[in-house]
Amino acid sequence: MKNDSIIFIACITVFLAQLGITMYLPALPIIAAAFSSPPQDISLSLPAFLIGMAAPMLVWGSLSEKYGRKTILSVSLLLYAICSAGISLVYETEMFILLRFLQGLGASGMSVMSRIMIRDRFSGALLSKSLSWLSIAFVVSLGVGQYLGAILLASLGWQAIFISLATATLLLFLVLLRLPSSNALPSYNSLSFFATYGRLLKSRDFLLPALAGGLGYGVIITFNTCAPFIFQESLGWSASEYGLLGWPISLSYLVGAWLVNRYVIRKGNIFFILLGLSILLFSCTVMLLGSILLWPLLLWIPYCFGVAGQAMNYPVSMAIATENAPIKGPYAMALCGFMHQLMAAVIGIIASLLPGKYIWMSTGLMCVLAMAALVTILRTRQ
Template identity: 50%
Template sequence: MKSRTTLLITCCTVFMAQLGMSIYLPAMPEIARDLSTDASQVSWGMAAYLIGMALPMLFWGSLGERIGRKPVLLAALGIYALGNIALPVGTTIESFLALRLAQGIGASGISVMARVLIRDSFSGNLLAKALSWLSISFVIALGIGQYLGSLLQAAFGWQAIFQVLGGASLLMAWVVSRIAFPALPDRAHQHSSWHSYTRILCHRAFLLPAFVGGLGYGVIIAFNTSAPLILQGPFNWSAIEYGLLGWPISAAYFLGAVAVNKFVLHTGQRRLMSWGVALVLAGSATMLVGSLFGTSLAVLFWLPYCFSVFGQSLIYPVSLSLANDGAPVSGAYAMALSGFIHQLMAAVIGGIASLLVSQQAWPLALLCTLLALGAMFCALYIAQPRPNERSGGDRPISRGVS
């Protein structure tokens, strides 16, 4: 029962954090007009959010290990809520980007503590199965958030998007405050945080899966950064039409996350990762070909991306599970470090995608293809099971995921 409660709370908090990434995307052109700036500058809001998520992740992990999961999660939810509530008050692009950074800092703590709480309860293939529920939360936020944002913008203006998100975050913090989490395990002779992070970074069994997950995640970040301006620009989509795109994207990610949840115990993590990488590469390459030779057809741009999203939904929970099982240090450190690597890569990729914003889709498609190729090369080194690994995967534990 405690494991189920933990899983429900972590899924809800991850949902809140990921909404901050997708819910405002349909409103980017309107935000640019109200702030009297260029839309390409507003697109840097994604990079600012991702930088805010990346930079403090190691700090959040260390803090969660020292003072406990619950107070850190509450602090992160509070920062996230305040960032959302304050954002509509700003009148300049500088204040918009600064508050997006603050949002990201809060989302960083939420993301780290959610994964750490899952890691406290599960391991091996069951960890991948549990993390697939976080992926489902992610994709629901990706689709519903985008569509909800378009509706809020049309009805009340873009400011309402952040006001609703801030109020919901405060409500989530109240719920968390009423839940009792397990006490911290007693770890005698515990090394310093930075010593633990250094030890983990020296293990290839941790790094390679983390890189695969980060590169696949980068494909989604790159698309979310540039696609709103491309589809609402050269393809003349409205904000509502772009919001509707969230549904096929969500369906693709949802199906992949469900596939991990259903088949990982029987298929094994490495095989699922290989399939996912192949799908991300195939989708990105098809998107590139379509953008070069079918430039007037939006379906050749967004439909192949949905296949890439399906592939990434296979990759992400498996990459987190493999990376953390391969880490030599237990506790919050491995989860925080893998999250830091993913968000740092996402911030860099989001910045590159912002620089590539243009009236054509092929620069974005080329970036996605290069990222997928990088993921494929990393996956080649971890595709084969270890000698002591059974076909079903890694170590089981007594608690399951239902």
């Protein structure tokens, strides 16, 4: 495949995988009522999805070296589509959460393969620039997914959200079948599975920037987990009003990703990662104040700025981590994705257990994560 085709397929793949996180968020209270389940139980469907995304990432990376990028991506697309269709047919909380976990397994392969295909073709600042296209696809999923999910919920019911995901993913699978395979060369790594990833984890130059990206991602996951109940139940917003919030959030992420795409070659990776994390920490601090005062504007407006900061941090931190990795090939990118999804799943579980009436607990967690990300990346400069 040509570079442009790889970037296009990778962006659509990331877009669909992230829709599994954002698209059903406006329906969470409705699904909880339909299942006669406590909101906290249904909220666990998000960390279940994230655990599913994290669990097999290292395996996907190794399998892609053996069977090829296109084959593994095709398998993950099919799994994602089948599970999405199955979710629309269940009415039990346990089965809903289980299928969300399995859907996450498919999203895992989609996510890691899109990044590996980009890593195969680019390096240096060009890698950050190319990964920023994936960030743009991610941000579009934030707004389009949340807004489209609210529309489908209002017009066709929550099941239509997952049916549409299944249909779109199956169409991408059919398109992928018609494209030639990537010509990525094997890395000829002689180490075993555990020795390979163990060596990467021992590398400070890989580990610290990878952690910074994951902690920043945790801020987004905390908001996504808690926001539907904060805005719809604690603050009295409707599902449609909450769905509209996705547009300014998407625009903010788009701005951050575009700045990286446009200026990273000129300004450099370190400039953008420090700027992004500083903006993220400041925004979370203002949100903590807003949650104490119960001012909605001081919750979502600063969050939009924080999202822009994370949009700068994420592709650059991943590029720095994989560029500095002591082992080449798909392994560093797969481990980076695994760490981020595992951290997101743990953070999502913690956020889902926080009492909704104490909004400051959620924003406080976001502040802690943003501070930890900035401190971590500053340690790489020592």
